[in-house]
Amino acid sequence: MDTKIADVRVTPILIADPALLNVQGVHQPYTPRLIVEVVTEGGLVGVGETLGDSTYVNIARQLSPIVRGRSTTESNLLPALAAAGADVDVDALSSATDTAGFRGAQTEDKLRLSVISAFEVAMFDALGKATGLPVHALLGGKVRDSVEYSGYLFYKWAEHPQAGAPGDDWGAALDPAGIVEQARRFRRDCGFTSFKLKGGVFPPDEEAAAVRALAEEFPGSPLRLDPNGGWTVHTSVAVARELDGVLEYLEDPTNGTPGMAEVAAATGMPLATNMCVTRVDEIQEAFTRGAVQVVLSDHHFWGGLQRTRELAAICGAFGVGVSMHSNTHLGISLAAMTQVAATIPHIGYACDSHRPWQTDDVITAPHRFTDGRIEVTDVPGLGVELDRDQLARLHERWERMPDMRDRDDEKGMRLVDPDWRPHGSPRW
Numbered sequence: 001m002d003t004k005i006a007d008v009r010v011t012p013i014l015i016a017d018p019a020l021l022n023v024q025g026v027h028q029p030y031t032p033r034l035i036v037e038v039v040t041e042g043g044l045v046g047v048g049e050t051l052g053d054s055t056y057v058n059i060a061r062q063l064s065p066i067v068r069g070r071s072t073t074e075s076n077l078l079p080a081l082a083a084a085g086a087d088v089d090v091d092a093l094s095s096a097t098d099t100a101g102f103r104g105a106q107t108e109d110k111l112r113l114s115v116i117s118a119f120e121v122a123m124f125d126a127l128g129k130a131t132g133l134p135v136h137a138l139l140g141g142k143v144r145d146s147v148e149y150s151g152y153l154f155y156k157w158a159e160h161p162q163a164g165a166p167g168d169d170w171g172a173a174l175d176p177a178g179i180v181e182q183a184r185r186f187r188r189d190c191g192f193t194s195f196k197l198k199g200g201v202f203p204p205d206e207e208a209a210a211v212r213a214l215a216e217e218f219p220g221s222p223l224r225l226d227p228n229g230g231w232t233v234h235t236s237v238a239v240a241r242e243l244d245g246v247l248e249y250l251e252d253p254t255n256g257t258p259g260m261a262e263v264a265a266a267t268g269m270p271l272a273t274n275m276c277v278t279r280v281d282e283i284q285e286a287f288t289r290g291a292v293q294v295v296l297s298d299h300h301f302w303g304g305l306q307r308t309r310e311l312a313a314i315c316g317a318f319g320v321g322v323s324m325h326s327n328t329h330l331g332i333s334l335a336a337m338t339q340v341a342a343t344i345p346h347i348g349y350a351c352d353s354h355r356p357w358q359t360d361d362v363i364t365a366p367h368r369f370t371d372g373r374i375e376v377t378d379v380p381g382l383g384v385e386l387d388r389d390q391l392a393r394l395h396e397r398w399e400r401m402p403d404m405r406d407r408d409d410e411k412g413m414r415l416v417d418p419d420w421r422p423h424g425s426p427r428w
């Protein structure tokens, strides 16, 4: 079988992103992503995608020669190969919350796992092509034919503050009416029936009013609110009580397991997280203290599709729900998310995806959401084909714009508000 890896290509790119607001600031006009290709001796190409800030690119460039010569059947070796051969620039590590993904403090391990995830997905894609099997079959087979996603609502500016930044046709959304309008368009264009609002931008009572407006407009639709740890325990408890029966779950209202445990104990509101369960060694405390009821897995963070399944199994054993986190991504990652989600029986919530906000892609046939769902393909591998012209175009943009190569949501905000500072502690 054609499984030996003859070549590995890593291509950093910049993709356009609207002026979406979050607790840290505003998305840059362009977000870095990294595309990994593994090429077998017989010329099969497997693709993977992950975060593309410089630290990830540096690790991927070190890992590539180590993976060359190995087999696409050996993805379980990736963590050991990366630990032995791919150094992390420790000066680049920040103890602050990771800007590009809100997953607690950055660590060497987390950075390596994010790079490994793209190699693992690319290896599964190539292995699927070699065996004639879809990736879901390599993971044990699908238990559903389509995966449901939620409409990911953001407060946003009509345009970026940087001169010459690309525009979009969404307009501004800065109040409940704007958020409802955004959700209407998502419902019309993609058929989403669940909605998540990215909060932590305006005072909590304004964000609660937006959630209430959504509930009125879309009765019975599951709704979530995620201020990325921007609130105190006191505020979190107050909002949880106010939105009791309105929200399906409240996501990371406050930062850290002890605070989340307090909020959970004081309210009946289910709490979800992608911020306080970010590593295997954080699971036990969070689960035994009852701090979280839903974990948002993310194959980019946890080290790939196998580890996503392992995380889901642990959640299942503790009776904790599972769904999926997302930040800015393209179609390769959407295909990978869909393939793995299709294999996890107890994903009981619509998964997050930023994909509808992106106008760029590197695959020849970008996905379309129908009834809020993506079909699980049965063709060999991930079921996507790389568009080399688009890859070259987006890489050329990366070459041209060194100041966009590391995502920094605070930087954009400071163009508008020079006093804007990182929020190490809760804003409200």
Ligand SMILES: O=C([O-])C(=O)C[C@H](O)[C@@H](O)C(=O)[O-]
Residues within 6 Å of the ligand: 020, 021, 022, 100, 101, 102, 198, 226, 228, 274, 325, 326, 327, 328
């Ligand atoms: O669920 C989350 O916390 C996220 O989606 C984090 C993302 O990075 C999002 O907040 C963003 O990109 O602004």
Ligand SMILES: [Mg+2]
Residues within 6 Å of the ligand: 102, 226, 228, 251, 252, 273, 274, 275, 325
């Ligand atoms: Mg979140």
